[in-house]
Every structure is written in C-alpha cells, then in structure tokens.
Amino acid sequence: MLTATHLRKTFGSLVAVDDVTFTLERGQLVGLLGPNGAGKTTTVSMISGLLTPDRGEVAVGGERLVRDTDPAKRRIGLVPQDLALYDELTARDNLRFFGALFNLAGRALDDAIASTLALVGLADRVGDRVKTFSGGMKRRLNLAAGLLHDPDILLLDEPTVGVDPQSRNAIFDNLEELKRRGKALLYTTHYMEEAERLADRIVVIDHGKVIANDTLGGLQSSVAAAAGGGRVNLETVFLTLTGRSLRD
Amino acid sequence: MSLTPLIAMVRKDLQLFFSDRRAVIMSFAVPIAIASFFGSIFSGPSRNSEPARISAAIVDRDGSAISKGIVAGVQGDRNLRVSTPTVDEARDQVRRGRVSVAVVIPPGFGEAAGRAFFGDGERPPLDVLFDPSRNVEVAMVRGILTEHVMQAVSREMFGGEQGRALVAQALPQIESAAMPDDQKRALVDMLKSVQNFYKREPGGQANAPRGITMPYTVREEAMTAGSNVAYNGYAHSFAGMGIQFLLFAAANLGIEILLERQRGLWKRLRSAPVSRLTLLGGKAASMTIIALMTLFVSFAFAMIVFGVRIHGSIAGFFAVSIACAMMAAGFGLLIAALGRTPAATRGVTTLAVLMMVMLGGAWVPTFVFPAWLQQAAVVVPARWAVDGLDAMTWRGIGIGGAVGPTLALLGFAIVFWTIAVTRFRWEET
Numbered sequence: 001m002l003t004a005t006h007l008r009k010t011f012g013s014l015v016a017v018d019d020v021t022f023t024l025e026r027g028q029l030v031g032l033l034g035p036n037g038a039g040k041t042t043t044v045s046m047i048s049g050l051l052t053p054d055r056g057e058v059a060v061g062g063e064r065l066v067r068d069t070d071p072a073k074r075r076i077g078l079v080p081q082d083l084a085l086y087d088e089l090t091a092r093d094n095l096r097f098f099g100a101l102f103n104l105a106g107r108a109l110d111d112a113i114a115s116t117l118a119l120v121g122l123a124d125r126v127g128d129r130v131k132t133f134s135g136g137m138k139r140r141l142n143l144a145a146g147l148l149h150d151p152d153i154l155l156l157d158e159p160t161v162g163v164d165p166q167s168r169n170a171i172f173d174n175l176e177e178l179k180r181r182g183k184a185l186l187y188t189t190h191y192m193e194e195a196e197r198l199a200d201r202i203v204v205i206d207h208g209k210v211i212a213n214d215t216l217g218g219l220q221s222s223v224a225a226a227a228g229g230g231r232v233n234l235e236t237v238f239l240t241l242t243g244r245s246l247r248d
Numbered sequence: 249m250s251l252t253p254l255i256a257m258v259r260k261d262l263q264l265f266f267s268d269r270r271a272v273i274m275s276f277a278v279p280i281a282i283a284s285f286f287g288s289i290f291s292g293p294s295r296n297s298e299p300a301r302i303s304a305a306i307v308d309r310d311g312s313a314i315s316k317g318i319v320a321g322v323q324g325d326r327n328l329r330v331s332t333p334t335v336d337e338a339r340d341q342v343r344r345g346r347v348s349v350a351v352v353i354p355p356g357f358g359e360a361a362g363r364a365f366f367g368d369g370e371r372p373p374l375d376v377l378f379d380p381s382r383n384v385e386v387a388m389v390r391g392i393l394t395e396h397v398m399q400a401v402s403r404e405m406f407g408g409e410q411g412r413a414l415v416a417q418a419l420p421q422i423e424s425a426a427m428p429d430d431q432k433r434a435l436v437d438m439l440k441s442v443q444n445f446y447k448r449e450p451g452g453q454a455n456a457p458r459g460i461t462m463p464y465t466v467r468e469e470a471m472t473a474g475s476n477v478a479y480n481g482y483a484h485s486f487a488g489m490g491i492q493f494l495l496f497a498a499a500n501l502g503i504e505i506l507l508e509r510q511r512g513l514w515k516r517l518r519s520a521p522v523s524r525l526t527l528l529g530g531k532a533a534s535m536t537i538i539a540l541m542t543l544f545v546s547f548a549f550a551m552i553v554f555g556v557r558i559h560g561s562i563a564g565f566f567a568v569s570i571a572c573a574m575m576a577a578g579f580g581l582l583i584a585a586l587g588r589t590p591a592a593t594r595g596v597t598t599l600a601v602l603m604m605v606m607l608g609g610a611w612v613p614t615f616v617f618p619a620w621l622q623q624a625a626v627v628v629p630a631r632w633a634v635d636g637l638d639a640m641t642w643r644g645i646g647i648g649g650a651v652g653p654t655l656a657l658l659g660f661a662i663v664f665w666t667i668a669v670t671r672f673r674w675e676e677t
Contacts, residue, residue, distance in 0.1 A: 048515075068518075097260045101522055102520055
C-alpha cells in the first residue's frame with residue numbers, strides 16, 4: 001500500500017536519511033525504530049509530504065506522490081509527535097478545521113467527527129475546549145485528527161509520549177482496531193515494549209540507513225543466533241544493532 | 249481548487265482571534281482609548297476655551313521706562329503666562345522645567361537699546377535662559393519678545409523722555425560730524441521736526457505714542473472639507489491609531505503562524521492535499537479581514553462619539569482601508585516568513601510597527617522631523633495610509649485623493665507578499 005524507495009535527504013553537509021527503502025501493507029503495523037537523530041522523523045516527514053526527498057520516491061497504491069495537492073495525500077493521515085491542536089477551540093471545532101483541509105464538509109464531516117471521537121473515547125467532550133483536556137485526552141484527540149478523513153495509511157510519530165498507562169493502553173486498543181479495519185500503520189517510537197506489542201514488522205534505522213527490516217521473531221532469532229543462542233527481547237536486539245553509545 | 253480548506257482556514261483564524269480576549273482588547277478597545285486621548289490633545293482648543301499658554305519668566309534688572317514697557321508688554325500677551333522672579337529663582341525654575349524660558353533684562357539695557365535704535369551704539373544683549381527640551385516654545389517666546397521689545401523701545405524713542413534727551417543731545421553734535429552739508433541740513437531738519445512733534449499738546453490716549461507695532465493683522469481660514477466644516481482632530485488620531493493597531497493585529501497573526509509551526513500544527517496543514525497558495529491565501533484573507541475590522545470598529549466609534557465624518561469619497565475611504573488591510577496582511581506574512589522564534593519576533597515586530605507608525609505621522613506631526621526624515625517617510629506604508637484616510641475624512645478630498653495612497657499601499661502589499669512567498673520555509677522536519 002505504501003512504498004518508500006531509496007529515500008535520501010540531506011541538510012547542508014548532514015545526511016539525515018540515506019537510501020531508505022521499505023514497504024507497508026494493508027492491515028499491517030510497521031514499527032520504525034532508531035536512536036535519537038537516526039532519521040525516523042525525517043523519513044516520516046518525506047512520506048507525509050512535509051519534506052521533498054533529494055532522491056527516491058514515495059508511492060501510495062503504486063502512484064508516486066509528487067505535488068502538495070496530490071489526491072493520493074488524502075490516503076495518508078499524520079499523527080505528529082507534537083500535540084498539534086488548537087487549545088482555544090473545542091474538540092469539534094478542531095476536527096471541523098482539520099477535516100475541511102481534506103475537503104470534508106457538511107454531514108460527511110459531522111459523521112466523521114462523531115465516529116472518530118467515539119473511537120478514541122472522547123464523544124462526550126466534543127464541545128469542550130482542548131485546553132481543558134488532560135494530556136492523555138489530547139493525545140487521543142491528536143490521533144482522531146489524523147484519522148478523521150479515513151486514510152488508508154496512518155503515520156504515527158511517537159503518539160504516546162507523555163501519557164499515562166491508561167491512555168496509552170486506550171491508544172493501543174485504537175491502533176489494533178484500525179489494523180483490524182485494514183489500515184496500514186507506520187509507528188515510530190522509543191518504547192520497545194510498544195513495538196513488541198503492536199508491530200508486525202520492525203524497521204531499524206540508524207545514521208539515516210535501514211540496518212534491519214524483519215518481523216520481531218526474525219530479529220530476535222538472528223540476534224540470538226549471533227550471541228550464541230538464548231531468548232532476547234527487542235531492547236537487546238535494538239542495542240545490539242545500534243550500539244550502546246549515547247546519542248544526544 | 250476547492251474553497252472548503254480556504255474558508256475553513258479563515259473561519260478558524262477568526263474563531264481563534266475572538267477566543268483570545270487579549271487580542272480582542274488590543275485590537276478594539278486600546279486603539280479607541282489611545283486615539284480618543286490623542287484626539288483630545290490635537291483637536292486644539294474649542295471656541296469657548298482658553299488657548300494653552302507658555303509659561304515664561306521675566307526679570308527686570310534695568311528698571312528703565314523701556315524695560316518696564318517690555319515687562320508690561322509680555323505680561324499682557326495672551327500667549328504667555330508670565331512670572332517675575334529674581335534671576336536665581338528664574339534660573340532654578342527653568343532648570344526644574346517649571347517655566348520654558350526666562351528673559352533677564354540687564355542693567356542699562358533701556359539706554360543702550362535706545363541708542364542702538366537709531367543705529368548709534370552697540371545693540372545690548374537680552375539674557376535668555378531656556379529649557380532645551382522645549383525648543384518649540386522657546387522659538388515662540390523669542391518671536392513674541394521681539395514684538396514687545398520693538399514696541400517698547402520705539403514708543404520711548406518717539407515720545408518718551410529718553411527720546412527727547414537723545415534728540416537734544418544729537419542736534420549740536422551734527423555740526424561737528426564728518427558728513428556733507430546737505431546731509432547735515434536734512435538730518436537737522438528731521439530732528440527738529442521730531443522735537444516739534446514732542447512739543448505738541450497731548451490729546452489723550454489716541455495721540456499717545458504707541459511705538460512700532462505689527463503693521464498687519466491675520467485673517468485665518470482652516471482649510472478643511474469646507475468653509476463650514478471645523479477641523480476634527482479625532483479623524484487624524486483614529487486614522488493613526490487604527491493603522492497602528494491594524495498592523496499589530498496583522499503582526500500578531502504572523503507570529504501565530506510561527507507558533508503553529510512550533511506546536512506542530514503546520515505539519516498537519518502541510519500534510520493535507522492543500523496548495524501553498526491556499527495555505528498562504530487563507531492566512532492573508534483572515535489577516536485582511538481582522539485588520540479591516542480593527543480599522544472599521546475604530547472609525548465607527550469615532551463617528552458615533554466624536555462626530556468624525558467621511559467628507560471626501562466613501563468609495564475612496566474603503567479603497568484606502570482595504571489596500572491598507574492588504575498591506576498589513578502582507579506585513580504579517582513577511583513576519584511569518586522571516587521570523588524564527590515567536591518570542592524574538594514579537595519584540596522586533598513591536599519595534600518595527602512603532603517606528604513605521606511614528607514615521608507615518610500618527611504620533612507626532614511629520615513637520616517636527618528633519619528634512620531628510622520627512623523625505624524618507626515616503627517609503628513608510630503607514631504614512632500613505634494616514635495621508636489617505638486624512639484625505640477622505642477631514643480634508644474632504646474626492647476619490648482622486650485616494651488613488652495615490654491606494655496604489656502605494658497595494659505596491660507595498662505586493663512587495664511584502666513577494667518577499668514572504670519567496671522566503672517562506674515550506675519544509676517541515
């Protein structure tokens with residue numbers, strides 16, 4: 001459903017992303033892991049159209065994304081790491097605005113708002129200003145804003161940062177429901193247990209390059225085999241692949 | 249191109265604007281309050297009120313008829329409020345800013361001034377102590393003083409004891425003077441005629457010598473929209489303050505774009521299938537609408553409360569206002585394009601708006617600026633906006649008076665837009 005092919009992006013002399021290639025299928029969640037500054041967010045930014053790749057391409061359903069107004073962008077939903085919401089507006093007004101950017105209007109927009117807020121458990125707060133929401137509620141509304149136009153592909157950039165276990169668990173339930181509905185999810189995170197729970201495949205990226213792309217079991221097997229056997233968790237896999245030096 | 253995203257952007261910006269109480273107060277209440285204050289100052293005195301007087305002090309250390317005449321003259325002047333302290337007190341009052349200027353008449357001034365009047369002798373100095381922060385008032389006092397000194401000296405020389413003594417003393421000296429005989433005769437004849445004038449019977453106040461006075465009076469006509477239309481200073485102050493806060497409103501929206509970028513909202517906007525033209529167009533449209541509202545609410549208040557009227561062209565007024573709002577929108581986008589962080593940009597923007605408005609003549613009249621600065625103000629958009637609105641309101645100039653300012657403001661809008669579009673950072677990481 002989504003293909004990223006040989007993506008490269010530089011900022012001056014810094015090569016942020018170099019020859020990144022992976023695919024994302026319907027009903028699949030791919031975990032995009034990497035240390036700080038590895039190139040995860042730059043990769044997500046290129047896929048969502050925020051950055052133009054220096055080289056390579058992004059294709060949705062086989063069609064290459066080329067313009068700001070490309071209709072294929074409608075098939076992608078972005079959930080940024082920041083709480084990208086207007087605090088002074090109500091949940092409804094926020095979603096009305098974000099829906100209108102995708103040309104939703106009238107009854108279709110109202111229905112989309114109702115269904116996404118129901119999904120994230122905020123239907124009863126539709127008329128409240130976002131500034132009155134807790135951190136977890138804002139995270140869930142942030143997710144709803146990315147889902148509003150019913151995209152086939154959802155890009156989630158660390159969507160659980162700073163939320164309590166209850167809200168995190170609710171978000172996981174939402175994501176599993178979306179997978180069941182056939183959505184393709186690209187999920188960047190620093191939390192290994194999240195990737196272990198949710199990801200069907202894991203892409204590890206470091207210094208702008210893909211250094212591993214496999215299922216969780218496949219990664220665990222290859223690392224365990226190299227270490228002489230035994231069971232390893234994802235964190236061990238990650239540290240084995242990316243090293244233990246600090247990345248500030 | 250679908251209009252749904254564009255309309256949504258404008259509606260969202262208006263919702264945000266009206267949900268921010270501080271922004272609403274800054275845009276509507278504050279300009280009205282400041283413009284009302286400035287208008288009351290610059291409207292000038294009403295027909296029934298006393299004009300503002302300049303505070304001055306005069307010290308007479310001479311005590312002559314001439315110096316007494318000068319003191320009496322300045323004390324009777326309607327433009328001055330005069331005190332008569334000692335020299336030390338006068339010096340102290342000027343230093344403390346209690347009076348703008350103090351004039352000290354030194355001993356022997358009257359006699360020396362009388363001699364100098366006929367060109368025979370050095371001109372004696374008058375000591376003037378002044379407050380350097382009130383130069384305009386000092387210049388006015390200097391002019392007023394000239395009139396009263398001339399009047400006092402000439403009155404004494406053509407009718408006073410000092411004048412008689414001076415003529416009697418001068419007649420015998422003419423014979424020994426080194427000049428042609430015909431000139432001596434003419435001078436003797438003239439001075440004897442003056443003596444005969446002195447000897448005539450006084451005929452009451454009408455025949456009393458008045459000295460040299462101003463040989464003209466002034467018939468003033470304020471050039472407003474019409475002969476029966478009084479100048480309304482509120483029209484100018486509301487134009488100036490309206491433009492200032494219209495620029496502040498647009499600048500604030502420009503900073504809002506930086507905040508949207510900082511909070512990740514711009515990522516959401518950019519990830520949608522919306523063109524760059526729509527994104528910037530939506531922002532520009534909401535900035536223009538809010539800027540226009542700011543200006544129109546201010547003027548509506550001025551019309552209802554202070555009787556400001558559009559004596560010129562209504563179409564011209566709207567043309568200047570819309571062009572001004574478009575210029576302000578361009579200014580806001582420019583801030584969004586060139587600014588880095590909201591906090592740093594806010595400080596620079598405030599300074600830029602205040603400079604623009606000050607150079608535009610909204611705070612103080614431009615005639616107080618040096619000549620080069622008056623010429624430089626031509627490249628300040630606020631100057632065109634104030635001139636255009638003045639032309640359409642109290643000056644009462646027709647649509648022709650709006651053409652220049654409207655075109656100039658649209659020109660500034662195009663320049664701001666072009667720079668903003670070319671410098672705008674579209675890539676989001």
